[in-house]
Amino acid sequence: MAAIQYYDVILKPVVTEKSMAGMSEKKYTFLVHPEANKTMIKEAVEKMFEGAKVKKVNTMNLDGKTKRRGMTFGQTAKTKKAIVWLTEDSKDIEIFAGL
Template identity: 80%
Template sequence: MANIQYYDVILKPVVTEKSMNLMADKKYTFLVHTEATKSQVKEAVEKMFQGTKVKNVNTMNLDGKNKRRGTTTGKTAKTKKAIVQLTEDSAEIEIFEGL
């Protein structure tokens, strides 16, 4: 397994209708490094966003989609998604404000 630093774990937030509805329950969705573990995701969120305390982390591996251009076929890259639930007394994550 590669040596992954906390700032390399979280790639970008997932902004969908479902993820916006989960924010009411203090659940935030991120695309994460494919080799990151739940404990690494928890550490990265707590270090990157001040005042946050992680209660729970759920992860899921997503296969690449089949793509075709003419007669050539291929697949997009595999990704990993993490849903992070914060504690009740935790601060909100600011990057989702105003969306």
């Protein structure tokens, strides 16, 4: 495994109805690097977003979907999703502010 820097860990936020509803409880959902672990995700969130203090991190590995084009089958890439819980005294994450 190559050395993953903190700015390579978080790929993009997940914007769905369920993840937007979780923001009221200070739960934020991100797509993360497939080889990142919970401590790397916690460190990346606290470094990238000022004033954010992570309480806990839940992760899930998602398998790729099977796709068909004509008679050939293939699969999309595997992904990893992380749900980050912030503490009550933590500041909100700004990228979700306008959504």
